[in-house]
Amino acid sequence: MKLRRPPSMRESRRYITFRLISELPVSFSELKGAVTNSALNWVGEKGVSLANVKILRNLWDESRQEGWISCTPKSVDDIKMSLALIHQIGDSKVIFRTLRVSGTIKSGKEKVGK
Amino acid sequence: MAFWDYGVKEGDGNALAGMAAKLGIDGMCIFSSSVLSGKIFVKGILITEKNPEMMKRAVKKNRKAYAVIAVSGTDEKMNRIATETEETDILIPCPETKIDFVMAKTAKKNNVRIAFDFSELLHSTLVDRGRIFSQMVKNAQCVRKAGAPFMIISGAESEFGLRSQSEFISFGKLLGFDEASVKKATSSALIDENRKRLSGKWISPGVEVDK
Numbered sequence: 001m002k003l004r005r006p007p008s009m010r011e012s013r014r015y016i017t018f019r020l021i022s023e024l025p026v027s028f029s030e031l032k033g034a035v036t037n038s039a040l041n042w043v044g045e046k047g048v049s050l051a052n053v054k055i056l057r058n059l060w061d062e063s064r065q066e067g068w069i070s071c072t073p074k075s076v077d078d079i080k081m082s083l084a085l086i087h088q089i090g091d092s093k094v095i096f097r098t099l100r101v102s103g104t105i106k107s108g109k110e111k112v113g114k
Numbered sequence: 115m116a117f118w119d120y121g122v123k124e125g126d127g128n129a130l131a132g133m134a135a136k137l138g139i140d141g142m143c144i145f146s147s148s149v150l151s152g153k154i155f156v157k158g159i160l161i162t163e164k165n166p167e168m169m170k171r172a173v174k175k176n177r178k179a180y181a182v183i184a185v186s187g188t189d190e191k192m193n194r195i196a197t198e199t200e201e202t203d204i205l206i207p208c209p210e211t212k213i214d215f216v217m218a219k220t221a222k223k224n225n226v227r228i229a230f231d232f233s234e235l236l237h238s239t240l241v242d243r244g245r246i247f248s249q250m251v252k253n254a255q256c257v258r259k260a261g262a263p264f265m266i267i268s269g270a271e272s273e274f275g276l277r278s279q280s281e282f283i284s285f286g287k288l289l290g291f292d293e294a295s296v297k298k299a300t301s302s303a304l305i306d307e308n309r310k311r312l313s314g315k316w317i318s319p320g321v322e323v324d325k
Contacts, residue, residue, distance in 0.1 A: 076284075
């Protein structure tokens with residue numbers, strides 16, 4: 001039998017939905033690099049590890065340039081700030097616009113209206 | 115509550131308007147000399163004089179010509195003089211200059227809003243960014259303690275320097291302000307008040323000509 005954490009030990013998460021406004025379309029790998037670097041610069045290695053930042057690959061919509069990031073509830077503002085501090089990816093100028101912060105992916109999708 | 119950005123330094127009118135629509139910005143105050151037409155733009159002036167007397171004179175001279183008057187505080191002395199000048203709307207202190215408790219109290223008395231410029235963080239890197247943010251947190255502490263009015267501005271020099279309200283709220287929260295006060299600080303309150311002042315019916319706070 002597979003050993004699993006009991007549900008009571010599962011840590012709470014927040015899902016940040018964002019839209020990328022850019023001069024040129026951005027790929028997932030470029031996005032991931034930029035977000036990770038910015039988060040490392042803003043909150044540091046310890047901060048990133050405590051925030052448990054994950055950029056959700058399967059929810060990245062390349063055509064609409066919308067994506068999801070999950071982190072701990074305490075670090076939402078830091079992660080939003082680190083997204084706001086990204087102004088360039090490659091040669092393209094960008095703006096990250098946070099659409100919603102939700103507790104589950106399902107509720108996030110409902111709020112954003114997908 | 116409407117969301118206003120009171121600190122756009124430069125930019126092309128159409129591009130700014132397009133980006134504002136995407137980011138949910140209801141209005142912005144522009145300090146550039148270029149002529150911008152549109153409902154969302156309001157013309158302001160950023161006074162960058164380094165001589166306190168010249169600065170005071172410039173503020174008083176431009177009070178009736180511009181909807182928003184901002185002063186760039188190049189050092190502590192300029193910050194103090196700007197907070198003592200009643201005609202000033204916004205004080206934008208330079209990244210590493212201090213705002214002490216006395217200045218914050220004077221700003222509250224004269225209703226001078228102390229601005230926190232997001233572009234200072236955006237265009238700085240690593241150590242500099244840390245130093246600038248640390249000074250901003252200290253300034254915010256004094257502003258909060260004195261109950262002085264404050265403002266968060268983008269300081270954008272192009273349409274890609276603009277940010278949405280959600281990002282401003284996060285920035286404000288990291289500075290120690292609560293969400294409601296950030297929303298109030300970025301609302302249209304200042305521009306509504308100044309439009310009333312420019313209408314010609316306004317005499318002094320609480321006194322207006324009613325025809």
